[in-house]
Amino acid sequence: xxxxxxxxxxxxxxxxxxxxxxxxxxxxxxxxxxxxxxxxxxxxxxxxxxxxxxxxxxxxxxxxxxxxxxxxxxxxxxxx
Amino acid sequence: xxxxxxxxxxxxxxxxxxxxxxxxxxxxxxxxxxxxxxxxxxxxxxxxxxxxxxxxxxxxxxxxxxxxxxxxxxxxxxxxxxxxxxxxxxxxxxxxxxxxxxxxxxxxxxxxxxxxxxxxxxxxxxxxxxxxxxxxxxxxxxxxxxxxxxxxxxxxxxxxxxxxxxxxxxxxxxxxxxxxxxxxxxxxxxxxxxxxxxxxxxxxxxxxxxxxxxxxxxxxxxx
Numbered sequence: 530x531x532x533x534x535x536x537x538x539x540x541x542x543x544x545x546x547x548x549x550x551x552x553x554x555x556x557x558x559x560x561x562x563x564x565x566x567x568x569x570x571x572x573x574x575x576x577x578x579x580x581x582x583x584x585x586x587x588x589x590x591x592x593x594x595x596x597x598x599x600x601x602x603x604x605x606x607x608x609x
Numbered sequence: 610x611x612x613x614x615x616x617x618x619x620x621x622x623x624x625x626x627x628x629x630x631x632x633x634x635x636x637x638x639x640x641x642x643x644x645x646x647x648x649x650x651x652x653x654x655x656x657x658x659x660x661x662x663x664x665x666x667x668x669x670x671x672x673x674x675x676x677x678x679x680x681x682x683x684x685x686x687x688x689x690x691x692x693x694x695x696x697x698x699x700x701x702x703x704x705x706x707x708x709x710x711x712x713x714x715x716x717x718x719x720x721x722x723x724x725x726x727x728x729x730x731x732x733x734x735x736x737x738x739x740x741x742x743x744x745x746x747x748x749x750x751x752x753x754x755x756x757x758x759x760x761x762x763x764x765x766x767x768x769x770x771x772x773x774x775x776x777x778x779x780x781x782x783x784x785x786x787x788x789x790x791x792x793x794x795x796x797x798x799x800x801x802x803x804x805x806x807x808x809x810x811x812x813x814x815x816x817x818x819x820x821x822x823x824x825x826x827x828x829x830x831x832x
Contacts (some may be wrong), residue, residue, distance in 0.1 A: 538712075542757060545788065547717045567812070597667055597703065599710040602756055 530575045532587045533606040536596045537568030571595055580607055610635040610831050611646040612654045614680065615697070617672045622658035622811065623692065629811035629827055632657075642675040642813070647702055653690045653830050654681055656697030658750070659810060668711060668753045669699030678704055683704045690734060690830055691803045698805035707798055707805045708766065709758035714751070715788025721750040723819055724786060726794050726808060727777040731772045733801040744781045745822035747808040751793075754807040755797075756789035763790060771797050774806060 538544045543564050551565040577583040587605050596603040612630045616639050617624045624741035627637045638648055643806075647654060661672035672678070678700075685691045685706055701707045716719060728736055728743045739745065758766065766772050772794040778784045785792040795806025810823030 542712070543715070543788070545717055545755070546712055549717055594670065595664070597670065597710050599702075599759075600712060 530577055530580070530581055531608040532573045532575055532583060533608065534571040534573070534587065534591060534595055535604045535606070536571070536591075536601050539602050542567055542600050558564050581609075583607055597608055610652070610832075611651045612637045612653045612655060613640045613651045614638070614657050615640055615642065616657065617642045617659070617661035617675060617700075619661045619663055620659035620696070622696075622809065624658045625809075626655050626811045627696070629814050629823065632814060633744055633824070633827060633831060640677060642672070642677045642705075645676050645678065646680050647684060650682065651687070651689070653692060654684050656681065656691070656700050657811075658695030658697055660691065661700065661783070662694055664680070664696075664753070667699075668696060669701075669703040672696075672700045673704040680776060682706070685798075685803050686788055688800070688802055692735065692741040692830070693803075694805055694807040694809055695807055696831060697756075699753060701803060701805045706803045707796055708762055709756055709796065711753045711807070712755040712757050712788075713814050714755050714786075715755050719750075719752045720754070720786055722748065723747045724808060725777050725779050725781070725784075726774040727781050729772045732770050733739065733773070733797055733804070735797070735804045735826060735829045736773060738829050742781065743827070744777060744779065744827055746779070746813065746820040747810055747826075748812045749808045750812075750820070751787070751807050754787045754789065756787075756793045756807070758793075766796060770800050771799065771801075771803065773797055774808070 546567040547565040810826040813820040813823030
């Protein structure tokens with residue numbers, strides 16, 4: 530099973546990189562962009578075949594290491 | 610006075626820190642991250658600046674799981690003083706020893722220059738040799754120095770006198786080089802024995818090199 534973890538700054542925490550990318554898109558005349566958030570994606574190959582157990586384990590990984598929950602949110606996607 | 614300076618792979622300020630504390634008369638030992646204890650009688654543990662583990666994932670995120678961090682936690686728990694400078698500050702926030710987190714600088718640039726700081730409180734061992742509102746000139750050198758803490762927790766920091774320093778100009782007027790909330794440059798824990806700041810007092814030890822304002826800060830740890 531594959532786990533895809535998307536990590537981004539929490540809503541309300543200013544995303545300077547997103548802002549800079551937004552400015553750059555503006556200057557390239559892409560005018561339809563309302564907001565930009567830059568995050569990171571961590572892709573893991575898991576040995577587990579049990580979805581619930583995998584979800585639980587990856588959640589623990591996020592809380593312990595992968596995300597800093599003071600400033601970041603994470604979303605977990607499992608792909609068989 | 611016995612100081613232990615923690616060294617991770619990628620730490621690069623351990624020798625400056627060693628020099629600074631030796632100059633003030635301390636006995637200094639550099640402690641590799643695989644160690645699990647500090648020398649008997651260690652008074653102060655310094656988590657020095659640098660780029661532990663290449664700042665991979667997040668600054669300080671990997672270092673906090675190094676074996677030596679158990680010793681840092683134990684030292685802090687029994688009331689020993691801990692000082693995190695720059696990357697050390699990031700490591701201590703990641704480890705949960707200090708509140709808040711350090712984000713990428715608002716301007717996205719790496720900043721390396723002298724900066725003035727205003728003392729917000731001196732009711733702690735680190736800043737007791739300075740007066741409130743004193744302005745000191747200390748170098749900064751960081752990419753992720755943008756201090757963040759949620760609004761409700763920020764109030765608690767002020768209520769407990771945990772905000773140590775604010776960035777300012779040479780006249781003490783507020784400026785903000787990196788986007789930190791309230792231009793906060795350093796904080797301590799509630800018990801006031803764990804300190805963290807982005808600026809480098811260990812690089813401000815000689816007036817001939819631009820400033821010796823770091824002396825008064827580090828001297829606070831000497832009885």
